[in-house]
Amino acid sequence: MIVKANLIKPMSKLESMINENNELISIFVTSVKTAKQKEDKKTS
Numbered sequence: 001m002i003v004k005a006n007l008i009k010p011m012s013k014l015e016s017m018i019n020e021n022n023e024l025i026s027i028f029v030t031s032v033k034t035a036k037q038k039e040d041k042k043t044s
Contacts, residue, residue: 008014 002008002014003011008017
């Protein structure tokens with residue numbers, strides 16, 4: 001939607017923001033997985 005609406009220019013700035021967002025999502029997903037694994041070990 002941001003690309004279609006041309007809300008952020010230049011495009012390289014948007015790409016940088018998207019990459020940063022993807023990296024943060026990866027960190028959060030890994031953190032949740034780790035927390036679940038630790039919880040599973042406690043209940044086993």
